[in-house]
Amino acid sequence: MTTTLEKTIDAKQQSWLSEKLGSQTFWVFMAVVAACVFLSFATDSFATPKNLYNITRNVTFVAMIALGMTMVIITGGIDLSVGSVLCLCSMVLAVVMHAGYNIEVGIAASIATALVIGAFNGILIAYLDFPPFVVTLGMLSIARSLAMVTSGNTVVFEFGPDHQQLLALGGGAWLFGIANPVIYMLVLALITGFVLRWTRFGRYLFAIGGNEHAATLTGVPVKLIKVAVYMVSALSAGIAGIVQTGWLGAVTTNIGSGMELQVIAAAVIGGANLAGGVGTAMGAIIGAALIEVIRNSLGLLGINAFWQGVFIGGAILLAVLFDRIRNLRQRD
Amino acid sequence: MDRSAHAVGVEAAVSILELKNISKNFGAIQAVNDISFSLQPGEVTGLMGDNGAGKSTLVKMIAGNYRPSSGSMMMENVPLEMHKPIDARQHGIEIVHQDLALCNNLTAAANVFLGRELRVGRGPFQVLDYKSMYQKAGQIFAELKSETRPRDLVKQMSGGQRQAVAIARTRLTNPKIVLMDEPTAAISVRQVAEVLNLIRRLRDQGIAVVLISHRMPDVFTVADRIIVLRRGTKVADKKTSESSPEEVTGLITGAIERA
Numbered sequence: 016m017t018t019t020l021e022k023t024i025d026a027k028q029q030s031w032l033s034e035k036l037g038s039q040t041f042w043v044f045m046a047v048v049a050a051c052v053f054l055s056f057a058t059d060s061f062a063t064p065k066n067l068y069n070i071t072r073n074v075t076f077v078a079m080i081a082l083g084m085t086m087v088i089i090t091g092g093i094d095l096s097v098g099s100v101l102c103l104c105s106m107v108l109a110v111v112m113h114a115g116y117n118i119e120v121g122i123a124a125s126i127a128t129a130l131v132i133g134a135f136n137g138i139l140i141a142y143l144d145f146p147p148f149v150v151t152l153g154m155l156s157i158a159r160s161l162a163m164v165t166s167g168n169t170v171v172f173e174f175g176p177d178h179q180q181l182l183a184l185g186g187g188a189w190l191f192g193i194a195n196p197v198i199y200m201l202v203l204a205l206i207t208g209f210v211l212r213w214t215r216f217g218r219y220l221f222a223i224g225g226n227e228h229a230a231t232l233t234g235v236p237v238k239l240i241k242v243a244v245y246m247v248s249a250l251s252a253g254i255a256g257i258v259q260t261g262w263l264g265a266v267t268t269n270i271g272s273g274m275e276l277q278v279i280a281a282a283v284i285g286g287a288n289l290a291g292g293v294g295t296a297m298g299a300i301i302g303a304a305l306i307e308v309i310r311n312s313l314g315l316l317g318i319n320a321f322w323q324g325v326f327i328g329g330a331i332l333l334a335v336l337f338d339r340i341r342n343l344r345q346r347d
Numbered sequence: 348m349d350r351s352a353h354a355v356g357v358e359a360a361v362s363i364l365e366l367k368n369i370s371k372n373f374g375a376i377q378a379v380n381d382i383s384f385s386l387q388p389g390e391v392t393g394l395m396g397d398n399g400a401g402k403s404t405l406v407k408m409i410a411g412n413y414r415p416s417s418g419s420m421m422m423e424n425v426p427l428e429m430h431k432p433i434d435a436r437q438h439g440i441e442i443v444h445q446d447l448a449l450c451n452n453l454t455a456a457a458n459v460f461l462g463r464e465l466r467v468g469r470g471p472f473q474v475l476d477y478k479s480m481y482q483k484a485g486q487i488f489a490e491l492k493s494e495t496r497p498r499d500l501v502k503q504m505s506g507g508q509r510q511a512v513a514i515a516r517t518r519l520t521n522p523k524i525v526l527m528d529e530p531t532a533a534i535s536v537r538q539v540a541e542v543l544n545l546i547r548r549l550r551d552q553g554i555a556v557v558l559i560s561h562r563m564p565d566v567f568t569v570a571d572r573i574i575v576l577r578r579g580t581k582v583a584d585k586k587t588s589e590s591s592p593e594e595v596t597g598l599i600t601g602a603i604e605r606a
């Protein structure tokens with residue numbers, strides 16, 4: 016009895032350790048830590064409060080959307096429209112507030128926009144069987160165009176009576192000097208992590224990504240869940256848009272362009288598998304952090320910014336290579 | 348005990364499920380064509396037929412996966428209207444799918460409970476009850492004499508263990524009808540015996556079992572009755588004791604037209 020108990024505990028601890036050591040997230044996290052340690056010694060400007068504040072804040076916009084993207088990727092889908100949705104939602108917020116409405120109305124309009132777009136994507140994908148890639152590629156174009164239409168392609172930087180509140184929302188640091196966006200990101204990450212592990216919705220995301228046919232046969236409401244997950248993804252882009260608007264203090268029609276690639280990169284570096292069925296909230300955050308640390312460090316080390324793409328692309332390939340090696344080893 | 352209750356009834360055999368003129372077509376393909384039969388409690392019905400004869404399509408209609416193109420079903424003399432698999436389960440109908448319908452990226456327990464996860468908490472604050480699901484799944488695996496461990500990922504499992512996971516789903520409730528679509532296709536002789544024993548136990552509990560199999564000996568050992576389909580049509584429905592493997596083979600291939 017006691018021996019078997021000890022054995023099981025032993026086995027559990029071993030599997031816990033080997034699980035950690037085997038997880039991509041863990042190694043990416045170690046890479047982030049190693050890079051930070053190296054940069055603290057190699058440069059004078061990395062470990063300054065100002066730079067750390069900037070890094071953590073810059074991580075958040077990609078990270079918040081990467082949380083939603085991770086959920087989509089877990090179902091085996093993809094959402095290419097997030098950058099444009101971020102832009103459109105920022106623009107709706109800006110235009111509504113500029114027209115004299117208060118901040119609550121602006122945020123509500125912005126979030127409603129996100130949900131409508133997400134539902135539109137989701138319905139085409141789930142009920143009409145359009146490929147996610149195509150639907151969201153179309154939406155990438157549509158949403159940005161709508162943002163231009165909404166604003167008449169101008170820059171909005173006056174947000175009506177609640178102007179200061181909006182700037183404080185995104186640019187402030189209400190808690191222990193931590194930038195507000197960081198707080199929002201952490202809260203969203205906790206919610207996402209909770210949903211993925213502890214709710215039926217989360218379980219169904221994994222089931223759909225693992226074997227959609229099986230999920231359908233066993234009575235998982237696959238179509239509804241798919242619509243919901245694209246709504247969540249658009250919502251995450253909308254929230255990031257609102258926060259970013261407050262931080263930047265201005266909205267142009269080209270914000271968020273190309274952002275979908277960074278977001279997908281963050282999710283994939285963090286361990287989400289584009290084939291579906293795998294992904295974590297923690298991974299999304301750490302993936303986004305690695306990308307930001309790479310960007311930041313290149314600047315500090317005086318390396319030409321043109322090299323940024325090479326390093327980020329290399330990180331994606333390394334992360335996936337790691338995953339391949341692990342799979343090969345398991346197969347032996 | 349169930350049987351004595353039936354003896355009091357007027358009819359000799361009270362059927363639990365009755366199919367009337369059920370047809371199903373996928374576009375131009377007529378998968379199931381005007382089939383009628385009934386299932387009795389405590390009876391094992393073997394459903395046989397060549398590849399593509401329509402066996403899986405037929406049981407999927409009973410399990411709420413497909414809706415019949417025409418025809419009707421009566422469960423205990425009440426018309427059965429089903430729109431999704433959950434409706435069938437609520438009526439006490441369980442199925443083991445031919446392809447097992449498993450998610451490789453989930454644990455055995457998660458697969459067993461897929462679509463009906465246990466939760467704790469109230470109202471909107473319900474969370475997955477991992478502990479109970481592991482426990483219950485473990486119990487069922489023990490009952491099935493399977494080595495499957497609830498926490499293992501299905502990805503890493505052997506064919507027999509995977510099959511045990513799919514079969515375990517039918518043991519979550521006390522069903523009235525259990526449909527098994529080739530439950531012995533991928534497993535060892537010992538495990539086949541285990542599945543056949545399970546089918547007998549289900550029968551003894553008064554459950555109506557439908558067994559789809561290409562393995563003649565299995566069907567002849569456990570089935571009380573055999574239904575043969577050929578190209579979507581029912582060509583035989585008779586007591587096992589009044590038939591023979593030779594006859595069934597002839598019916599399947601078409602060498603014998605009807606029986």
Ligand SMILES: Nc1ncnc2c1ncn2[C@@H]1O[C@H](COP(=O)(O)OP(=O)(O)OP(=O)(O)O)[C@@H](O)[C@H]1O
Pocket residue numbers: 373376377378396397398399400401402403404405445
């Ligand atoms: N979802 C579907 N869409 C289109 N055709 C289908 C579908 N499911 C089954 N069919 C067709 O219906 C017919 C009957 O198929 P079914 O799977 O019921 O056969 P089966 O008797 O179970 O065969 P097997 O022994 O190979 O499992 C086949 O011609 C098949 O191609």
Ligand SMILES: [Mg+2]
Pocket residue numbers: 402403404445528
């Ligand atoms: Mg079949």
